[in-house]
Amino acid sequence: MIRLENVTRVYRRGGEKLTVLDGLSLDMEGGKFYALMGPSGSGKTTMLNLVGGLDRPDSGHVAVAGEDVGALEGAALSQWRADNVGFVFQGFNLIPVLTALENVMLPLSLTPLSRAERRKHAEFALELVGMSDRLSHRPQQLSGGQEQRVAIARAIATDPGIILADEPTGDLDRDSADQVLGLLERLNKEFQKTILMVTHDPAAAERAQRIVNLDKGRLADDPREGA
Amino acid sequence: MLPFSYTLRSLFVRRSSTLLTVFGIGATVAVVSGVLALRQGFTTMFSDSGRDDIAVFLRPGSTNEGDSRFRRQLGDQLMKSLPEIAKDAEGRPLAGMECYLAILREKTSGGKTNVAIRGIQPRGFAVHGKAVRVVEGERFKPGSDEIIVAKKLAARIRDCRLGDVLVLNTTPLKVVGIFESDGPYGSEIWGDLDRVLAALNIDNPNRVVAKMRSGTDVPALAKRLKKHKVYPARVLTERAYLQSQTAGLSVTLLVLGVMLAVIMGLAAVFTATNTMLAAISSRTHEIGILLATGFRPVPVFLSFLFEALLLGLLGGAVGCLMALPLNGLETGAMNFNTFTEAAFAFRVTPGVLTTAVLFALVLGLVGGAFPAWRAARMRPVEALRRA
Numbered sequence: 001m002i003r004l005e006n007v008t009r010v011y012r013r014g015g016e017k018l019t020v021l022d023g024l025s026l027d028m029e030g031g032k033f034y035a036l037m038g039p040s041g042s043g044k045t046t047m048l049n050l051v052g053g054l055d056r057p058d059s060g061h062v063a064v065a066g067e068d069v070g071a072l073e074g075a076a077l078s079q080w081r082a083d084n085v086g087f088v089f090q091g092f093n094l095i096p097v098l099t100a101l102e103n104v105m106l107p108l109s110l111t112p113l114s115r116a117e118r119r120k121h122a123e124f125a126l127e128l129v130g131m132s133d134r135l136s137h138r139p140q141q142l143s144g145g146q147e148q149r150v151a152i153a154r155a156i157a158t159d160p161g162i163i164l165a166d167e168p169t170g171d172l173d174r175d176s177a178d179q180v181l182g183l184l185e186r187l188n189k190e191f192q193k194t195i196l197m198v199t200h201d202p203a204a205a206e207r208a209q210r211i212v213n214l215d216k217g218r219l220a221d222d223p224r225e226g227a
Numbered sequence: 228m229l230p231f232s233y234t235l236r237s238l239f240v241r242r243s244s245t246l247l248t249v250f251g252i253g254a255t256v257a258v259v260s261g262v263l264a265l266r267q268g269f270t271t272m273f274s275d276s277g278r279d280d281i282a283v284f285l286r287p288g289s290t291n292e293g294d295s296r297f298r299r300q301l302g303d304q305l306m307k308s309l310p311e312i313a314k315d316a317e318g319r320p321l322a323g324m325e326c327y328l329a330i331l332r333e334k335t336s337g338g339k340t341n342v343a344i345r346g347i348q349p350r351g352f353a354v355h356g357k358a359v360r361v362v363e364g365e366r367f368k369p370g371s372d373e374i375i376v377a378k379k380l381a382a383r384i385r386d387c388r389l390g391d392v393l394v395l396n397t398t399p400l401k402v403v404g405i406f407e408s409d410g411p412y413g414s415e416i417w418g419d420l421d422r423v424l425a426a427l428n429i430d431n432p433n434r435v436v437a438k439m440r441s442g443t444d445v446p447a448l449a450k451r452l453k454k455h456k457v458y459p460a461r462v463l464t465e466r467a468y469l470q471s472q473t474a475g476l477s478v479t480l481l482v483l484g485v486m487l488a489v490i491m492g493l494a495a496v497f498t499a500t501n502t503m504l505a506a507i508s509s510r511t512h513e514i515g516i517l518l519a520t521g522f523r524p525v526p527v528f529l530s531f532l533f534e535a536l537l538l539g540l541l542g543g544a545v546g547c548l549m550a551l552p553l554n555g556l557e558t559g560a561m562n563f564n565t566f567t568e569a570a571f572a573f574r575v576t577p578g579v580l581t582t583a584v585l586f587a588l589v590l591g592l593v594g595g596a597f598p599a600w601r602a603a604r605m606r607p608v609e610a611l612r613r614a
């Protein structure tokens with residue numbers, strides 16, 4: 001489903017070259033929940049961005065469901081993102097001036113749905129994450145955990161196949177983190193979403209079905225597969 | 228497309244910088260509309276008050292009555308022999324010679340200014356009809372040393388109130404009436420042609436005015452009289468004549484308006500650009516989210532441009548509100564053709580307001596274009612890395 005082939009990503013800053021991903025090859029199955037671990041700076045966010053079509057590899061290929069994402073450009077790439085990927089970031093996921101409902105309706109405005117249908121979809125997504133009673137709250141009126149749940153609702157509003165979450169529980173307390181992880185699990189199990197979640201937290205990673213370890217831009221062994 | 232509420236609330240969230248920008252654009256718009264309203268008032272007073280059924284006869288080659296001289300005998304001959312001139316009940320031509328001169332008078336507020344004095348013949352009142360209305364006192368008697376003064380002048384110029392005696396050179400002229408007129412006559416002093424000429428020590432009048440028979444082709448008459456062997460004259464309708472008198476000031480005010488628009492507009496555009504750049508910089512992460520979600524650069528560009536446009540619109544509204552109280556305010560300005568002071572009012576017309584709002588929108592558009600372009604060109608990955 002997600003295939004990285006010999007992917008290299010090099011940042012140039014000044015005269016220096018920083019190889020963040022160094023010939024990374026990896027296959028991920030559709031419908032599975034992956035945790036992506038590794039020390040800070042190992043290239044996790046970079047990899048997530050490549051899979052989500054926010055960034056392009058310097059060499060190699062990133063294919064998602066048979067689509068060569070790195071080759072898409074402009075409007076086609078934007079449309080592909082809108083159709084196929086939902087993003088959840090670490091914090092500040094929501095547009096501050098919009099309510100929870102409006103935030104979730106935002107990606108739906110890129111679909112041909114009518115306003116009433118968009119609202120229905122958004123309300124359904126918010127219900128799924130247990131936020132039905134906070135529709136007209138602004139982000140600053142929500143707790144960190146609630147904000148992440150609204151972010152998840154936004155990520156699934158257009159019903160994309162893949163959810164990319166970059167340290168979604170990084171800023172949360174244990175209970176809120178558990179709720180968010182439970183939600184991701186449920187989305188995977190009940191709705192067959194492919195989930196790729198970056199995390200530092202081994203306990204969080206345990207909730208995933210597979211763990212991918214990155215180190216200095218290369219794959220380290222999955223401790224469980226070795227066993 | 229991004230929702231309208233997103234734009235509106237983003238503006239509202241950063242109230243203080245929004246207000247500052249709106250005020251900056253508003254002030255610019257107000258000043259520019261002020262100048263336009265002045266020009267409108269001036270133009271309206273001159274061109275709207277002129278009549279099409281009155282012909283003005285000047286000496287060939289002169290552009291205004293101040294530099295025109297008409298020999299008396301020729302004027303008499305012209306009035307008697309032109310069939311196009313309307314007749315009164317007794318069969319006399321509805322026409323008259325007029326003299327016109329700018330005289331330096333003291334203002335009641337101190338200082339001096341040029342005021343126009345006009346001498347007319349007895350049938351002059353009939354020619355001008357309702358355009359000149361005596362509202363206090365009475366008309367001067369033909370052949371007497373009496374004058375009537377425009378209401379606008381009565382309070383502003385010394386010795387011009389009803390009953391006052393105005394001394395012209397050495398001739399004392401008694402103010403027996405106060406009159407109103409919407410046009411430039413509304414800033415003049417009127418007296419008997421012969422008496423005024425005598426007081427000023429001048430022999431000949433400046434122009435002939437005549438009421439024309441309905442259906443008179445004035446341009447054709449103008450063509451005929453241009454090279455007339457006995458009484459050559461430059462002929463035009465009163466409206467055309469007054470319009471030609473506004474050209475100088477009108478252009479000056481237009482140039483002034485454009486200059487102010489450019490200078491203040493640049494400052495306002497600069498403020499708007501700054502505001503939008505600051506907004507975009509503090510919303511970098513937000514823009515990253517929008518782009519990551521699948522919004523394309525064009526809608527993001529349009530959304531920010533729209534935000535700037537809204538700033539412009541608000542500024543335009545504020546500017547109009549600031550300019551509106553000017554409406555009807557009276558002021559004096561120089562008629563550069565005759566160098567007399569004419570009093571007229573600012574006119575904040577729908578046209579002026581429309582121009583003002585369009586101008587404000589342009590300011591917002593120009594100020595917002597670059598910031599919006601910057602926002603749309605952001606790379607989502609980099610935008611997202613900024614907290």
Ligand SMILES: Nc1ncnc2c1ncn2[C@@H]1O[C@H](COP(=O)(O)OP(=O)(O)O)[C@@H](O)[C@H]1O
Pocket residue numbers: 011012013018020038039040041042043044045046047609
């Ligand atoms: N736009 C960039 N320009 C230069 N260096 C970058 C850029 N983005 C990331 N990096 C660097 O690349 C490395 C990997 O970054 P990242 O993928 O965010 O790692 P992780 O998410 O695993 O912490 C880091 O050292 C980071 O500083």
Ligand SMILES: [Mg+2]
Pocket residue numbers: 044045046
């Ligand atoms: Mg990271």
